Amino acid sequence: MRQQAAVAAKVFIQRDYSNGTMCQFQTKFPSELETKIDKQQFEETIRTLNNLYTEAEKLGSQSFVEGCLACLTAYAVFLCMETHYEKVLKRISKYIQEQNDKIYAPRGLLLTDPIERGLRVIEVTIYEDRSFSR
Amino acid sequence: MKSREYQQIDPKALPTPSQSPPPHQHLAVGGDGRKEPMTPRRKWEVFPGKNRFFCDGRIMMARQSGVFPLTLGLILVTSGLFFIFDCPFLVKHLTRCIPAVGGALFVFVLITLLQTSFTDPGILPRATPEEAADIERQIDDTGNTSYRPPPRTKEVLINQQVIKLKYCFTCKMFRPPRTSHCSLCDNCVERFDHHCPWVGNCVGKRNYRFFYSFIVSLSLLTAFIFGCVTTHLALRKGLMFALQESPVELAICFFSVWSILGLSGFHTYLVASNLTTNEDIKGSWSGKSGDAVTNPYSHKNIFINCCSVLCAPMPPSLIDRRGFLPADEPARASGADLELPNPNTKSDRNVVGGSSIWSLTCRNLPLIFPCS
Numbered sequence: 001m002r003q004q005a006a007v008a009a010k011v012f013i014q015r016d017y018s019n020g021t022m023c024q025f026q027t028k029f030p031s032e033l034e035t036k037i038d039k040q041q042f043e044e045t046i047r048t049l050n051n052l053y054t055e056a057e058k059l060g061s062q063s064f065v066e067g068c069l070a071c072l073t074a075y076a077v078f079l080c081m082e083t084h085y086e087k088v089l090k091r092i093s094k095y096i097q098e099q100n101d102k103i104y105a106p107r108g109l110l111l112t113d114p115i116e117r118g119l120r121v122i123e124v125t126i127y128e129d130r131s132f133s134r
Numbered sequence: 135m136k137s138r139e140y141q142q143i144d145p146k147a148l149p150t151p152s153q154s155p156p157p158h159q160h161l162a163v164g165g166d167g168r169k170e171p172m173t174p175r176r177k178w179e180v181f182p183g184k185n186r187f188f189c190d191g192r193i194m195m196a197r198q199s200g201v202f203p204l205t206l207g208l209i210l211v212t213s214g215l216f217f218i219f220d221c222p223f224l225v226k227h228l229t230r231c232i233p234a235v236g237g238a239l240f241v242f243v244l245i246t247l248l249q250t251s252f253t254d255p256g257i258l259p260r261a262t263p264e265e266a267a268d269i270e271r272q273i274d275d276t277g278n279t280s281y282r283p284p285p286r287t288k289e290v291l292i293n294q295q296v297i298k299l300k301y302c303f304t305c306k307m308f309r310p311p312r313t314s315h316c317s318l319c320d321n322c323v324e325r326f327d328h329h330c331p332w333v334g335n336c337v338g339k340r341n342y343r344f345f346y347s348f349i350v351s352l353s354l355l356t357a358f359i360f361g362c363v364t365t366h367l368a369l370r371k372g373l374m375f376a377l378q379e380s381p382v383e384l385a386i387c388f389f390s391v392w393s394i395l396g397l398s399g400f401h402t403y404l405v406a407s408n409l410t411t412n413e414d415i416k417g418s419w420s421g422k423s424g425d426a427v428t429n430p431y432s433h434k435n436i437f438i439n440c441c442s443v444l445c446a447p448m449p450p451s452l453i454d455r456r457g458f459l460p461a462d463e464p465a466r467a468s469g470a471d472l473e474l475p476n477p478n479t480k481s482d483r484n485v486v487g488g489s490s491i492w493s494l495t496c497r498n499l500p501l502i503f504p505c506s
Contacts, residue, residue: 012268017290017297020431021311021325057449059442067343067445074245075344078448085447118259118452120307 005108005127013046013122023053023119036107036126045099045111046122049092056088089115178455182260183321191455193252196319200331202251209247209352213240216359220366227369232362239355246348247333254451255338256324258305258313266306293430312431314412324449327404328411337411340451343444346401353394360387408432408439 009032016026027046029039063084070077096113104111104124112123178191186195195202213236221233261269286301288308299308302315305322309315314326316336325339337345364384404414408431413419419429433439 010264010268012265015310017292017311020292057447059438059446063447064441064445066447071347071444074242075249076245083448085450089450115450115452117262117265120258120261121265
């Protein structure tokens, strides 16, 4: 029998634009989470996510080759091949799920994958710590 | 006092958007009173912007397709006439490579045109009501309490330069840098370049490379066809005779070739300096105000700029057109329930050649927003 917890509040981690338009999130620890989770742990999660997004958007030799190949085939490769960005997004989803299972859910928190919010925010849902039946 | 027990939340029990249809289907009352299962709806069916979707959300265009049928028609007709009338003569008198090169260019032009028109240009989904309320709360905390609130802008420092981020009233969020709201499509588009009526879609972050390939290959194709037609006429009748006989057609071809070549040249300059048409028209980085402003997004190297615009990893579409709506939530356009009619609000007119009065309108509007 599953118990559904009530949502107490939602905290939104906004984007950090200090390095340009690359996808990075602010590492500032929100005050609402002070009683819920350790600051270092939270910042570590955000830092790892930022590193993953940097890797997704990195301008390296691999992306250059992919871009040239795509251009020569009139971008038809995008229809059949998974792009580098999409591969990293899958890793990010998996990482967020792991973090939720191991660290956040036991503390009554839930991280929402930013891709479900248009890469605008990381939504942290805080659940009330009481049980009630439906 | 009642003892409270904490139940660990099972993340898998929470309703989250998923790609597969929801397991239970709502029952809708049919015309004769019987309850019938409702088919789960996809997100594109309730998309709030002015877009058209085809093939169950796989293909999208602006609602106003502009002159896209004309563009397609012109390319098909011109190339068709070329292959039918000029190629046989030139193959006989010159070389077989001519239809091969022409055919390759024609196919490339068509594919890049269709990709520019049918790809999501980088639309940002509108903020959820909770996000919008959170931003409202932050603004109210820091803003003053005078009758005319200040314009909603936020300043950020990008590469040691102060950039103002504007608040979008339609999408209920602070627009990321280089993002602009297209009034024709009613969407915020990332790295907004312009709304192109010729391709019937906005040109933004995700489809700029297709657009650039399209105009470069089109200029090559038109120059190629123009050259072949001139050669054909010259070989058959002599160049002077041809100019006397069909001056109007040759003049039209000549000017259209130059206009497309000119556009390609302009966009090559934009790519090399990592600028958008929108920024170039507004003169954002030209230092008109007298301040020493440079483009903070440029890598200061032409090759790296070109690579970052044309060869960067293809960003994903953020609007999840083919995802299914959660079964228990009513189909809502995000933020629409918070929107009040605001007839004075105008978004940027971002068609090439248009002018932006957004910032002036924004400053004069009293802000009427409910806080949830």
